[in-house]
Amino acid sequence: KNQVEQSPQSLIILEGKNCTLQCNYTVSPFSNLRWYKQDTGRGPVSLTIMTFSENTKSNGRYTATLDADTKQSSLHITASQLSDSASYICVVSADFGNEKLTFGTGTRLTIIP
Amino acid sequence: EAQVTQNPRYLITVTGKKLTVTCSQNMNHEYMSWYRQDPGLGLRQIYYSMNVEVTDKGDVPEGYKVSRKEKRNFPLILESPSPNQTSLYFCASRNSGFSYEQYFGPGTRLTVT
Numbered sequence: 610k611n612q613v614e615q616s617p618q619s620l621i622i623l624e625g626k627n628c629t630l631q632c633n634y635t636v637s638p639f640s641n642l643r644w645y646k647q648d649t650g651r652g653p654v655s656l657t658i659m660t661f662s663e664n665t666k667s668n669g670r671y672t673a674t675l676d677a678d679t680k681q682s683s684l685h686i687t688a689s690q691l692s693d694s695a696s697y698i699c700v701v702s703a704d705f706g707n708e709k710l711t712f713g714t715g716t717r718l719t720i721i722p
Numbered sequence: 723e724a725q726v727t728q729n730p731r732y733l734i735t736v737t738g739k740k741l742t743v744t745c746s747q748n749m750n751h752e753y754m755s756w757y758r759q760d761p762g763l764g765l766r767q768i769y770y771s772m773n774v775e776v777t778d779k780g781d782v783p784e785g786y787k788v789s790r791k792e793k794r795n796f797p798l799i800l801e802s803p804s805p806n807q808t809s810l811y812f813c814a815s816r817n818s819g820f821s822y823e824q825y826f827g828p829g830t831r832l833t834v835t
Contacts, residue, residue, distance in 0.1 A: 614763065641821045651766075652726075652812050652826030660821055698764070707772065708820050713765030 611636040613701050613713035621719045626689055632682040632699030632718045640702040643683050644673050647696045694720045723750045726827035728813050734804055734833045743798045743830050745813030752818040754796040756788065758809040765812065770820055771796055789804040
């Protein structure tokens with residue numbers, strides 16, 4: 610069964626600090642891995658999409674890494690801001706002729722001043 | 723502005739009263755889907771559509787219907803809502819194929835009493 614597990618479930622850090630969120634997956638056949646940011650009560654917004662051949666991708670202060678061998682990904686947030694407070698969702702895509710997405714349950718990040 | 727819109731945003735209804743949640747996108751995307759999001763669970767796909775008049779079941783289709791008569795619209799229909807369908811619903815769209823960014827609507831919070 611395809612699964613995506615994220616850790617930690619929740620995280621609280623001080624404004625300005627860095628943090629790293631983890632994602633482990635057992636999805637095959639692997640197509641791509643996505644990170645989304647979801648503000649409370651709103652729809653998820655895409656941060657990065659990485660295919661099998663990519664092991665790092667950045668979007669501003671967000672940097673995602675992918676290790677396809679160990680089936681792990683991380684999202685690193687640099688110099689956190691209050692607006693980074695949100696849930697971060699890891700999504701892994703499988704190739705079944707059409708694309709099938711499996712969603713993690715997310716990490717709830719809270720930035721405190 | 724490229725966007726996915728949903729209506730209504732909030733809905734409280736009673737068991738058995740048919741309802742429709744509308745979804746519309748202005749990006750000419752072929753692929754549209756509906757998800758539900760419940761506490762402690764990742765987003766789960768209800769139905770998806772790869773193009774006009776082409777729809778298929780996702781992971782949790784029971785109790786839901788969809789239609790895709792026009793490319794831009796993908797309504798979700800609950801013929802006889804039950805309390806276990808109380809949830810946060812998201813419509814999403816993207817281009818068909820792989821590794822395309824998926825755009826989510828703002829969500830519809832449905833409560834069935």
